[in-house]
Amino acid sequence: MTTVALKPATMAQALTRALRDAMAADPSVHVMGEDVGTLGGVFRVTDGLAKEFGEDRCTDTPLAEAGILGTAVGMAMYGLRPVVEMQFDAFAYPAFEQLISHVSRMRNRTRGAMPLPITIRVPYGGGIGGVEHHSDSSEAYYMATPGLHVVTPATVADAYGLLRAAIASDDPVVFLEPKRLYWSKDTWNPEEPAAVEPIGRAVVRRPGRSATLITYGPSVPVCLEAAEAARAEGWDLEVVDLRSLVPFDDETVAASVRRTGRAVVVHESGGFGGPGGEIAARVTERCFHHLEAPVLRVAGFDIPYPPPMLERHHLPGVDRILDAVGRLQWEAES
């Protein structure tokens, strides 16, 4: 039996590979966006695609996000499978009308006659020293829009598998790429990538018994770090990586919290009206009799995303997570 050598790969490389493999497998897959062609994208995720597949398959569009997504709708209506890149989280906002008024509704509007298999890639989140409009966590807007799937990977292998699944989906998928993790490395074999997981499954990244950290995307490594640090306090934390915000994997999350009896939701997005509130409510509704403490949230502050020199105070870090874990009413335990 030959073992395949696993080489270190970055998340950005895995995403590129996913795009390339999807384009090679299906001629209806078209990549489009600002600077995605000649330059290969500002994060180089589309590097080499225009060269390999031609500019008709990987297209530098005019600089207009509503136009990019709006024309992608028409392309999907004609049977193509567009993969749209929004250059940065906050630059996706001009496309919101197309997203909310058309992309999310077209299948429903036409009683299933006209589904829109569009993948919208959005680099999101902070921690890269970006100036204003380059660090937003806009997932709550997407989650609040029925008809969209909202997916975000936290590992190199998931970046590949989830992007392939997103492109293969007959529904529109907002694919949130944690830009802070673009250069994170993992041993991963691009020749034998892990099987594509269906969208909608969370995964336990670290098993534990004391409490569950429920998180996703850029906060997953932070939570894993917090879980390691918590050992010194005598806490054995479980970390659940949601991977998909819509659909939401109630089953995996509730099973974990029923085991541990305590939960903290961690994300960069603001807390008020953010994903954590929905998640805490869902956990409470399902696990009330197993809970030893209220479900807590560690989120970004409810402020416009701060300037880069102050962002470390805003982002949920290990200490803030451990403080929250410490407030999970351990004294009540007999």
Add this chain to the structure above:
Amino acid sequence: MTVMEQRGAYRPSPPPAWQPRTDPAPLLPDAEPYRVLGTERAAKADPALLRRLYAELVRGRRYNAQATALTKQGRLAVYPSTTGQEACEVAAALALRERDWLFPSYRDTLAAVARGLDPVQALTLLRGDWHTGYDPREHRVAPLSTPLATQLPHAVGLAHAARLKGDDVVALAMVGDGGTSEGDFHEALNFAAVWQAPVVFLVQNNGFAISVPLAKQTAAPSLAHKAVGYGMPGRLVDGNDAAAVHEVLTDAVRHAREGGGPTLVEAITYRIDAHTNADDATRYRGDTEVEAWRAHDPITLLEHELTERGLIDEDGMRQAREAAETMAADLRERMNQDPVLDPMDLFAHVYAEPTPQLREQQAMLAAELAAEQEGGH
């Protein structure tokens, strides 16, 4: 060389990268809206086409009247009438071949009907039993778009995709004068021109965006002039002259089909009725203006041409009216039947497969419906 010597040798020159791109002159619209009826051009028009247009206009006028009546009877939630604009609606549909696509706005149900769609299906959105009552791919009519101008980039994308696939397909997208102020109008025209997409934009300038007149909408010389800024031709046409609109649109469609890229057509017309049945037009315009436009009515214009030239007789006109009455009677009868609704449809098409969350809500509604049944409702 000293600095002073360099300065001596310096010759001002244009920026190195600049070069002229497109000659704007051929893109400019004519000074006057293009007309056929009542001009010497009419002699060249195909009599069969003129008769066809006439029959469709008469049918269209009757359709508008019937749909408006249905709002008063509570059978339609709302109806934005195209009375007075029938020439544009009908010509848009007739300028396309079967394989082409029509992208109507919410006001353009008549164009969809003229393209062959069942009027009941076309009016589903406005009746309110679903959002779209037809399969867009069957007649190649996109869903009626309520958010203004947002359907224009769809038309561009579809036309672009068809061209990439090597298919001979043109998209014709309809928008009003108010819609030209939207950002999506700009982005659609820009993408279309850059991609040289086979698409035709038809702006029906009917004078008002609900209550707001064109003067408050734009300072452009005409809406057709906007084309020049994108590098596509702009055409100005009398929107009540069915023969003229048909000719201009047919030319633009042919131009797109032959790889010439997009065209922006502005049709000058007038919304004789209020914005919808829920609007009161007396608050923002006077009768004199409306009467002036009634005197330039699309049906009268064409009827005059046909009778003057002996291309139609009283019998022919009666036939057109009778066909329109048959359509109206059928529409009335079918719209007076209550639509069959299934509340469970609310969950059926949100996703290819309902999410677990939707399944729970689906079960809740099913239980509520079962309880209603038991309660004898």
